Amino acid sequence: MDLRDYVKVLRARWMLIAVCGLVTVALAALLSWSATPQYASSARLFVSTQGSTDDAQANQGGQFSLQRVKSYADLLTGQEIARQVVDDLELEESPGALAEQISASSKLDTVILTVTVTDPDPERAKMLTDAVARVFVAYVAELETPPGKDEATIKATVVDPASTPGSPISPNPTRNLALGLVLGLLLGAGAAVLRETLDTTIRTTRQIEPLVGAPILGTISFDSDAVGTPLISSLDTYAPRAEAFRVLRTNLQFIDPDVERKVFVITSSLPGEGKTTTAVNLALALAEGGEKVALVEGDLRRPKISEYMRLESAVGLTTTIIGRLPLEEAVQATATDGLHVLTSGATPPNPAELLKSEAMGSLIASLRSQYDIVLIDAPPLLPVTDGALLAAQADGALLVVRHGKTTSDQVTVAVERLEAVGARPVGVIFNMTPAKTGGGYGYGYGYGYGYAPDKDAARSAAQSADSKVGA
CATH class of the missing domain: 3.30.70.1130 (EIF_2_alpha)
Structure with missing residues (x-):
């Protein structure tokens, strides 16, 4: 760590430092108040x-x-x-x-x-x-x-000769409080640096690149409203989260550019990293961009896509794999043109056996032939093998990494799980990063800056145009 890194750590952990300073000042005040004057x-x-x-x-x-x-x-x-x-x-x-x-x-x-x-x-x-x-x-x-x-x-x-002292030499409250504050700030700074050193969670893109060996395709900022409105189709066109997924859509086009029809598995190391909402929103962004997209609910253990999209979940992937319903009848259209969804269907007792079957391989091949891009929402890689099995049948995996939660060890093991079955991570989506402040373009790796038109300026322009037409 260089000086700049230490400054970043102190700024990021300022609350810990402040609490340590306040605690030591309070202890110094308590000791000064309770000490017998000498x-x-x-x-x-x-x-x-x-x-x-x-x-x-x-x-x-x-x-x-x-x-x-x-x-x-x-x-x-x-x-x-x-x-x-x-x-x-x-x-x-x-x-x-x-x-x-x-x-x-x-x-x-x-x-x-x-x-x-x-x-x-x-x-x-x-x-x-x-x-x-x-x-x-x-x-x-x-x-x-x-x-x-x-x-x-x-x-x-x-x-x-001796004289009667007029004031005590101890305790000295001013000195004690000052020393307590300095000591507290030093302890807080040391604790902040130690915590940062021992903290292996992913907090910067620089930590991800050497672990995965694949480019970072997008960075999705944390949005407190995402719980109530998880889909970007419910947001304003210029909302930062919607802009971030459009940037992710653009960057995804540079993965295997010579391949016309692509199949990607979207997975993560552990549950709770936002892989399913990322898969749904990426599918929506791709469809809005004119692509013909198939979104497959490959997480047969905890299916959520049908809930987010408000689709029928009784029939879907498992129904098609076991041959009870043709693929064309199991796929469901959505309100977004160009986006079709294959939900999970009934939950099977043996998800891994179904996902590595020949029927699953044939289904993926059929979807590839009909759609420009196929996105498969897969289970996390560390708890079960389903995600790795699906990635082995696709063109690669898009690994979702959650800021401040996913650790470097978890990412390393997740990549090893993919490589063990002959799959590869083709890109990383850095999710739930701290929101940036200030205006700006949605550029680079997909920082979700808003850049909506000025409503007042647009209104003034419209009024000016109406007056000219009236004249």
Whole structure:
């Protein structure tokens, strides 16, 4: 994936990223609200040597103090100082717990020590800091007094006593919310990229081409109204979905152009990819283009064409195969000139046996001789073998791939099922792709852009023409 692909992923998964950001901000707000406020009080101590009589001794004493300051910072946070403070103030708190509240630091190349005590109570924080500083001054004097001497060589002096803090140092809601938002956005972006990496569903035409080895003949945009009006014959002439099928009709003409009469099986990897509505609408588009078309309901297990076309389903393909009715009598005319439909007929107990029979081969040959194009709606390839058996008797299969549902593995296995019986995919129909916005021509692989005439302009032109005729 290059940078452009990552940008596309982030744009496509923006909702996931936003949700992660909101969740982490909410967690940060909850933690900030529920956390106990902590107050910090600090005191500063100056470490110096005593008894320096000249500049050389003063310089040596200063270096000695610098070395001692680093050790004193560790002593301040130790158990001994905390124990003495607990004893001095008669606290119920353990020395270990108090030691965790104490911190000490020193600036580089200085003899200034800063001791800080944090506590939920600001007054108590000040009291503890004063006590720690006082105990530490006495402790240094004790440590640095040589045996037999009355005066320490180094002393610590409180130069800035502790003060009562006015505001807590934690929690910091602004900082927590900002960090939560940044962390959430980063987690969301990572989750989006991971999900995209693990997602094997087909989302672009670039994913299809190497899997199938056949051209993409058309891309049908998702239409929420397709459930109520599945057929393009019920749509406006310039509806995007109708335009997409006309583009598919045009591209289909370039498949085996030297063959005058063609037979294609329309199938998919799994149910629910829109193969039946694609077959019906393609047949309607071909008939509207002047072709003589036969649409065969070859899905004997779940026949739907008769329902969409409102035709009789009692007689049809199975009736003709078993010889109970001639083909000419089983084929039904439709409201669209040039389109005839052979419905499934009665559902047999052995669909695969019927579809691979010699009678089925003879029926396909008879339809080929009578029609310009024969389209056979076949069952999906992965659940059953019917689709592959039909494709082996046709000129090839048109594979319907549903955007965002069909996976690359499913397409690969579907192609293998076709090749196993000597059939081949001759084209792909990318179905239910996200609708494009904006106007434009229905070009390329069949993006369903609308390009209807401007009704206001047409009305104005008509009124202008009427006025000229009247004059």
